[in-house]
Amino acid sequence: MEHAIRYSKKREAILDAIRSTHVHPTAEWVYQTLKPTHPDLSLGTVYRNLTFFREQGMIRSVGVIGGQEHFDGDLSPHSHFICLECGAVYDLPRPETLEGLDQRVSEHYGVQVDSCDLTLRGVCRKCLENRAEDDQAV
Amino acid sequence: MEHAIRYSKKREAILDAIRSTHVHPTAEWVYQTLKPTHPDLSLGTVYRNLTFFREQGMIRSVGVIGGQEHFDGDLSPHSHFICLECGAVYDLPRPETLEGLDQRVSEHYGVQVDSCDLTLRGVCRKCLENRAEDDQAV
DNA sequence: TTCGTTGCAAACATTTTGCAGTTTC
DNA sequence: GAAACTGCAAAATGTTTGCAACGAA
Numbered sequence: 001m002e003h004a005i006r007y008s009k010k011r012e013a014i015l016d017a018i019r020s021t022h023v024h025p026t027a028e029w030v031y032q033t034l035k036p037t038h039p040d041l042s043l044g045t046v047y048r049n050l051t052f053f054r055e056q057g058m059i060r061s062v063g064v065i066g067g068q069e070h071f072d073g074d075l076s077p078h079s080h081f082i083c084l085e086c087g088a089v090y091d092l093p094r095p096e097t098l099e100g101l102d103q104r105v106s107e108h109y110g111v112q113v114d115s116c117d118l119t120l121r122g123v124c125r126k127c128l129e130n131r132a133e134d135d136q137a138v
Numbered sequence: 139m140e141h142a143i144r145y146s147k148k149r150e151a152i153l154d155a156i157r158s159t160h161v162h163p164t165a166e167w168v169y170q171t172l173k174p175t176h177p178d179l180s181l182g183t184v185y186r187n188l189t190f191f192r193e194q195g196m197i198r199s200v201g202v203i204g205g206q207e208h209f210d211g212d213l214s215p216h217s218h219f220i221c222l223e224c225g226a227v228y229d230l231p232r233p234e235t236l237e238g239l240d241q242r243v244s245e246h247y248g249v250q251v252d253s254c255d256l257t258l259r260g261v262c263r264k265c266l267e268n269r270a271e272d273d274q275a276v
Numbered sequence: 277t278t279c280g281t282t283g284c285a286a287a288c289a290t291t292t293t294g295c296a297g298t299t300t301c
Numbered sequence: 302g303a304a305a306c307t308g309c310a311a312a313a314t315g316t317t318t319g320c321a322a323c324g325a326a
Contacts, residue, residue, distance in 0.1 A: 006300050006305050027291080042308045047291060049306095064202040067289065067316085081249060092243065097235030098256075105230065105258055111219060112261040118236075119257070120243055123250040144280050144325050165316080180283045185316060187281095205291085205315065 013038060014049045018059055019073035024080075024089040026068040060115070062089055079117070083124035094118060151176060152187045156197055157211035162218075162227040164206040198253070200227055218255070221262035232256060 017030050025033070027046045034041050050071060053059040062070040062080055066087045072080075079092040095118070102113040123131075155168050163171070165184045172179050188209060191197040200208040200218055204225045210218075217230040233256070240251040261269075 004301090004305070008299075008306055010307075040308075044292080044309075045307055048293095051292095064207075064290095069202075069290090081243070081247070081251075083249075084252065090247075092247075095235065095239060097233065101233060102258070105219070106260075109219070109228075109230075110263045110266070111221075112266060113219075113258050114222065114260040116256070116258050118254070120240070120251050120254045122244075122252040125248045128248070128250060142280065142326090146281060146325080148282075178283075182284075182317080183282055186318095189317095202315095207315085 010038065010041060010045055011049050011052075013041075014046060015053060015058065015073070018053070018071060021073075022091065024062050024070045024072050026070055028068065063119070065089070079119065081120045081122070081124070083127055084121055085123050085127040088124055088126075090124065092120065148176065148179060148183055149187050149190075151179075152184060153191060153196065153211070156191070156209060159211075160229065162200050162208045162210050164208055166206065201257070203227065217257065219258045219260070219262070221265055222259055223261050223265040226262055226264075228262065230258065 013034055014030055017033050018025055023029065027043065027050055030050070031041065031043050031046045034046075050059070050069075054061060054071070057075075059071050059073050060075065062072050062082075064070075065082060070089055072089075074091070077094045079094045081090040081092050082088070083090075098116065098118065102116055105111065106113045151172055152168055155171050156163055161167065165181065165188055168188070169179065169181050169184045172184075188197070188207075192199060192209070195213075197209050197211050198213065200210050200220075202208075203220060208227055212229070215232045217232045219228045219230050220226070221228075236254065236256065240254055243249065244251045
């Protein structure tokens with residue numbers, strides 16, 4: 001027997017929270033967001049469920065940004081842009097040119113490819129605008 | 139005045155260590171590797187220099203894998219394959235099809251693009267072979 | 277002599293875990 | 302009723318930092 005999976009309100013709420021946003025949340029964000037409606041929610045439960053969802057392939061990790069792991073409830077193929085200044089994560093369309101890359105790498109190197117992530121880093125528009133304002137102020 | 143930079147033996151040794159390997163080291167790896175030849179090296183110094191090198195653009199981060207940040211002293215354009223089973227990081231050639239993507243994204247979204255990383259995840263050949271052996275053993 | 281660099285250890289921040297109580301099936 | 306799930310708090314982990322000593326220029 002593998003391990004039965006049972007329903008839980010908290011779990012459902014956590015998954016809903018992740019799926020209903022585009023901010024690519026952290027555990028802390030989920031916790032703070034659900035606190036008002038679920039006052040007895042524990043941060044440990046959030047972590048346990050995030051791990052659970054990721055292992056189940058229900059969410060994916062965007063990686064650790066500024067010391068905190070960010071998640072994404074949108075499983076459709078797309079890329080990410082991460083602002084090095086404010087840490088925000090934005091979605092980008094995935095270049096069609098990457099189509100078939102998984103299989104090519106798999107065959108060529110004899111490895112099993114499970115996922116393929118394209119991530120751009122830089123400074124987002126907002127932060128660039130803030131910089132411009134700061135410059136004017138001087 | 140910006141902040142003068144002075145030479146230091148430890149710093150040189152740390153950079154050499156990173157540049158002379160393909161394992162995509164962590165702070166701990168650098169520390170353990172240099173310990174024999176630099177018995178008085180401190181882990182804090184390794185962290186401080188890794189941060190320094192990254193800020194100077196002398197090395198780049200491969201991301202946090204298994205809780206530890208991995209670095210890469212090879213700045214030439216290439217992609218990475220990360221084994222989800224053993225955590226190893228392998229280099230892959232970077233698809234030429236990504237050429238010019240930085241600028242296209244930059245212009246289209248009004249952002250500043252500093253870097254662009256393509257990362258594949260899955261199970262490496264070694265771990266696949268180990269699996270096969272384990273299956274036979276049963 | 278100045279001030280960047282280091283060792284050391286304490287401090288930090290995020291994440292994991294043990295256990296007793298609660299909920300689901 | 303068995304076993305999964307949770308809250309709570311302690312523990313574990315990787316990383317950062319303050320300070321006095323050291324070393325480069």
